[in-house]
Amino acid sequence: xxxxxxxxxxxxxxxxxxxxxxxxxxxxxxxxxxxxxxxxxxxxxxxxxxxxxxxxxxxxxxxxxxxxxxxxxxxxxxxxxxxxxxxxxxxxxxxxxxxxxxxxxxxxxxxxxxxxxxxxxxxxxxxxxxxxxxxxxxxxxxxxxxxxxxxxxxxxxxxxxxxxxxxxxxxxxxxxxxxxxxxxxxxxxxxxxxxxxxxxxxxxxxxxxxxxxxxxxxxxxxxxxxxxxxxxxxxxxxxxxxxxxxxxxxxxxxxxxxxxxxxxxxxxxxxxxxxxxxxxxxxxxxxxxxxxxxxxxxxxxxxxxxxxxxx
Numbered sequence: 001x002x003x004x005x006x007x008x009x010x011x012x013x014x015x016x017x018x019x020x021x022x023x024x025x026x027x028x029x030x031x032x033x034x035x036x037x038x039x040x041x042x043x044x045x046x047x048x049x050x051x052x053x054x055x056x057x058x059x060x061x062x063x064x065x066x067x068x069x070x071x072x073x074x075x076x077x078x079x080x081x082x083x084x085x086x087x088x089x090x091x092x093x094x095x096x097x098x099x100x101x102x103x104x105x106x107x108x109x110x111x112x113x114x115x116x117x118x119x120x121x122x123x124x125x126x127x128x129x130x131x132x133x134x135x136x137x138x139x140x141x142x143x144x145x146x147x148x149x150x151x152x153x154x155x156x157x158x159x160x161x162x163x164x165x166x167x168x169x170x171x172x173x174x175x176x177x178x179x180x181x182x183x184x185x186x187x188x189x190x191x192x193x194x195x196x197x198x199x200x201x202x203x204x205x206x207x208x209x210x211x212x213x214x215x216x217x218x219x220x221x222x223x224x225x226x227x228x229x230x231x232x233x234x235x236x237x238x239x240x241x242x243x244x245x246x247x248x249x250x251x252x253x254x255x256x257x258x259x260x261x262x263x264x265x266x267x268x269x270x271x272x273x274x275x276x277x278x279x280x281x282x283x284x285x286x287x288x289x290x291x292x293x294x295x296x297x298x299x300x301x302x303x304x305x306x307x308x309x310x311x
Contacts, residue, residue, distance in 0.1 A: 008218040012229040015236055016054045018211060023056050024064040029239040031087070032095050034284050037302035041086040043289040050287050053232050077291065084291045090165075097158060102242055103305035108153050110252035113178045115154055120171040121147035128166065135162045140249035142195020150195050151249055192255050204244035205261040209268060212237060216272050225276065227283035234273065234280040241269045270306050277309060
């Protein structure tokens with residue numbers, strides 16, 4: 001029993017060195033997965049402690065938090081000698097949309113409708129073009145060329161928030177294309193191949209499976225994973241799955257290649273998360289300090305992840 005326990009904890013300990021972890025991105029994951037469901041406020045010292053498990057030093061954490069504040073994702077408030085950070089309203093919206101994608105327990109159904117976005121490229125500066133393409137890409141939009149973007153599942157109001165945030169509403173037109181048949185002679189794969197690099201997206205899922213499958217196998221026979229290692233594993237699990245999911249438009253099954261790795265990655269992610277979430281919370285409660293002192297109970301959003309987390 002001891003050797004098995006040691007091996008699974010060792011596997012988790014070695015994981016940060018195998019992954020390309022950036023401090024800012026990891027803090028976003030920690031915030032979204034652990035802090036936002038518990039009130040969304042944290043003392044800077046708590047963040048430094050939590051990030052330290054992954055080998056991030058105090059300077060890296062402070063720099064990343066400063067950047068997130070400049071990006072208006074976080075706001076700060078001083079209480080005595082301590083700095084407390086919380087999500088801004090725009091930060092909350094950003095996290096809400098990401099949360100829906102990451103923790104949804106069922107694939108979306110598709111009615112055959114595409115959301116198309118047309119941009120006035122000639123009237124946009126190059127930086128704005130790049131920013132628009134990047135932020136739509138984060139929502140899973142494929143770029144068809146000439147400033148045209150497509151998505152089979154994204155709600156228009158979500159894309160409109162990005163457009164409005166960039167101040168581009170006067171230069172953007174939305175259209176829903178319900179006439180593109182999903183059967184018969186219309187080759188829908190042409191749109192898919194033009195809009196998305198599916199081999200690249202699939203490779204991200206394959207990498208995720210490669211990193212986490214050995215740990216899942218070890219968990220089956222291990223009787224104990226320390227709270228700190230559980231927190232590390234849960235955070236890295238979300239972090240890497242989120243990275244793989246980032247540019248995945250979650251295309252309908254009929255538009256995907258056979259044996260799509262994203263399906264296996266999704267099941268692996270959900271299964272492992274359910275196994276370790278409570279143990280990870282033990283460590284979080286030891287380290288997290290909020291402005292009011294007491295750490296709030298988890299939100300309804302948290303307990304409803306994957307269709308319902310069982311205590």
